[in-house]
Amino acid sequence: MSLVAAARSSDTAFSEIPIIDMSLIYTDDSKARLRLAQEVRDACVNVGFFYVKNHGIPAQLVENFLNESKAFFAQPEATKMQIENKKSPAFKGYHPALSSNNDPNNEGDLHEGFEFGYEPMDTQRNTEGLQNGAMAGANVWPSGFPAFREAALAYYHASIQFGKALFPLFALALELPPDFFEDKTRNSAALMKMLHYPPQTGTVDDRVIGIGAHTDWECFTMLWQQPGIQALQVLNPDGKWIDAPALPGTLVINLGDQLARWTNGIFKSTVHRAVNRSGVERYSSPLFFGTDYDVRLEPISSCVSVERPMQYDVVTAGEYVKSKFQQTYG
Ligand SMILES: O=C(O)CCC(=O)C(=O)O
Numbered sequence: 001m002s003l004v005a006a007a008r009s010s011d012t013a014f015s016e017i018p019i020i021d022m023s024l025i026y027t028d029d030s031k032a033r034l035r036l037a038q039e040v041r042d043a044c045v046n047v048g049f050f051y052v053k054n055h056g057i058p059a060q061l062v063e064n065f066l067n068e069s070k071a072f073f074a075q076p077e078a079t080k081m082q083i084e085n086k087k088s089p090a091f092k093g094y095h096p097a098l099s100s101n102n103d104p105n106n107e108g109d110l111h112e113g114f115e116f117g118y119e120p121m122d123t124q125r126n127t128e129g130l131q132n133g134a135m136a137g138a139n140v141w142p143s144g145f146p147a148f149r150e151a152a153l154a155y156y157h158a159s160i161q162f163g164k165a166l167f168p169l170f171a172l173a174l175e176l177p178p179d180f181f182e183d184k185t186r187n188s189a190a191l192m193k194m195l196h197y198p199p200q201t202g203t204v205d206d207r208v209i210g211i212g213a214h215t216d217w218e219c220f221t222m223l224w225q226q227p228g229i230q231a232l233q234v235l236n237p238d239g240k241w242i243d244a245p246a247l248p249g250t251l252v253i254n255l256g257d258q259l260a261r262w263t264n265g266i267f268k269s270t271v272h273r274a275v276n277r278s279g280v281e282r283y284s285s286p287l288f289f290g291t292d293y294d295v296r297l298e299p300i301s302s303c304v305s306v307e308r309p310m311q312y313d314v315v316t317a318g319e320y321v322k323s324k325f326q327q328t329y330g
């Protein structure tokens with residue numbers, strides 16, 4: 001079925017999020033790759049979200065990052081504010097609760113967070129070819145926490161490796177040569193965050209929640225959620241919030257606006273939010289995987305037809321993300 005036809009017959013009124021087994025992501029077996037790409041395509045056309053299991057990122061890495069992050073966030077606010085992200089030209093560092101606002105109808109996001117981008121490990125040459133182009137700018141680390149930096153970067157690099165392997169699958173899913181994204185993701189923006197959500201009890205005012213309703217801006221996001229704590233919700237086209245539970249051992253992959261624009265809206269960049277009513281604090285860590293700064297998000301030809309004319313103005317990927325950052329962090 002062509003992509004335009006798949007979009008026409010898509011069943012977007014989803015009530016749950018598919019789980020895709022990635023054990024074979026590195027296989028050379030072309031039939032197996034195609035099957036995997038087909039699963040990815042169904043999820044992208046119908047939901048814009050899917051879980052991945054057997055992604056190969058060692059659990060210990062995120063466990064270490066989580067533990068170090070807990071120590072970082074436990075510091076006094078004034079200490080954390082010394083590295084506030086607004087002081088950094090590329091929004092690296094710490095952001096306190098209520099300093100971001102993802103939903104313009106809301107009054108601020110309740111989470112605090114720490115964000116950083118590409119940086120080689122001390123022992124490593126830059127073999128991944130990433131320089132964090134679109135959001136270039138040095139990372140800002142808290143002083144006196146070398147283990148935090150180490151743990152964050154170790155998890156980051158393992159995640160980047162998996163993220164890079166997803167691009168050929170997206171290309172296959174879009175009937176493109178497997179290396180289509182390669183020369184467009186050499187200096188990918190790849191910003192990672194650790195987010196810390198306080199519990200919300202009593203009546204929750206929908207205008208002040210963990211993170212307000214929004215779409216992500218890059219190609220896709222790889223989200224780790226602290227297992228067992230429900231907070232993430234995904235909006236289906238019937239206007240119903242569908243829970244995306246934190247399944248142990250999985251990551252949530254959701255498409256962002258760059259891929260939606262590139263595919264003329266055939267791949268969905270789906271609205272989501274997080275509300276932490278669990279009664280306990282919650283951590284999550286997204287990695288936002290974008291393209292090189294200057295990539296023009298012109299719709300892929302198989303995604304445009306007489307029946308489905310171009311839906312978006314063509315913009316460059318980097319300018320798009322930058323303007324979104326400015327809106328969100330003011
Ligand atoms: O914490 C979550 O579950 C979602 C975070 C998110 O959507 C984001 O940071 O863009």
Ligand SMILES: [Fe+2]
Nearest residue numbers: 214215216272
């Ligand atoms: Fe998001």
